[in-house]
Amino acid sequence: MHIHIINPNTTASMTQAIHRAAEQQAANGTRVSASQPESGPVSIESHFDEVVSAVGVAEEVLKGEREGGIDAYIVACFGDPGLLSARELTRAPVIGIAEAAFHLATLISTRFSIVTTLGRTGIIAEHLLEQYGFRHHCRRIRAAEIPVLDLEHDPDAAFKRIVAECCRARDEDDIGAIVLGCGGMAGLTQEISREVGIPVVEGVSAALKLAESLVGLGLHTSKHGDLDYPRPKPFTGKFAALSNLQPPRQ
Ligand code: 5HY
Numbered sequence: 001m002h003i004h005i006i007n008p009n010t011t012a013s014m015t016q017a018i019h020r021a022a023e024q025q026a027a028n029g030t031r032v033s034a035s036q037p038e039s040g041p042v043s044i045e046s047h048f049d050e051v052v053s054a055v056g057v058a059e060e061v062l063k064g065e066r067e068g069g070i071d072a073y074i075v076a077c078f079g080d081p082g083l084l085s086a087r088e089l090t091r092a093p094v095i096g097i098a099e100a101a102f103h104l105a106t107l108i109s110t111r112f113s114i115v116t117t118l119g120r121t122g123i124i125a126e127h128l129l130e131q132y133g134f135r136h137h138c139r140r141i142r143a144a145e146i147p148v149l150d151l152e153h154d155p156d157a158a159f160k161r162i163v164a165e166c167c168r169a170r171d172e173d174d175i176g177a178i179v180l181g182c183g184g185m186a187g188l189t190q191e192i193s194r195e196v197g198i199p200v201v202e203g204v205s206a207a208l209k210l211a212e213s214l215v216g217l218g219l220h221t222s223k224h225g226d227l228d229y230p231r232p233k234p235f236t237g238k239f240a241a242l243s244n245l246q247p248p249r250q
Helices: 012-025 047-067 083-088 097-108 119-132 155-172 183-196 203-216 237-242
Strands: 002-006 031-035 072-075 094-096 112-116 138-143 177-181 200-202
Touching: 002 012, 002 047, 002 203, 012 031, 012 183, 012 203, 047 072, 047 083, 047 237, 072 083, 072 097, 072 203, 083 094, 094 097, 094 203, 097 119, 097 177, 097 200, 097 203, 112 119, 112 155, 119 138, 138 155, 138 177, 155 177, 155 183, 177 183, 177 203, 183 200, 183 203, 200 203
Parallel strands: 002 031, 002 072, 072 094, 112 138, 112 177, 177 200
Antiparallel strands: none
């Protein structure tokens, strides 16, 4: 099977790190590819960044549909930007890393805390917990207070801050597991889990395994109801290329 990962921010080096982490977890027979939008924010740390990046996610899915052969997509940003609109554009499963991590964390613990990058994005995770029905499973949303790109620019300091916040969560929050709240943390899971001593769930690997399961079960995004293809219509200005989208011929 072929799973395509979309990093919604436009930092190619982070896409490569996410791609490497996913390939380490992929089952035999799973091909993993990855891309990021040409246009959009270099990192996603606000509502504004999220909404702009959602268009890029949709355009990457449309590219994948034109090229064909993709069995599932992963949206590799913890805000799951553009997840539902991406699902409208394909029959393939589209998995958001936050939703995937929440699901897996509830299978191994009754309560978890989230450790994300900047505190100001905590509300985005809170909205997702509510939307996905996991609000009562999450004890606290914490932040290491690091800009997303510091995961690349200053990895040692970022790692230390993430581990310190995870340890505080372990000791103070009465939880059984931690959810890492950033796609850029994908390669750190094992090290963090060793340092913290409790299960750490990271969204890229969670989404990859859920995608493999859905494809293996032959489950597709439903086209009955609200996730059906968008009604073709003209788009104006810079979005004119999105006019009159036609669903792929089955
Ligand atoms: C992410 N931002 O996973 C989010 C992290 C966050 O550029 N990739 C980003 O704080 O929401």
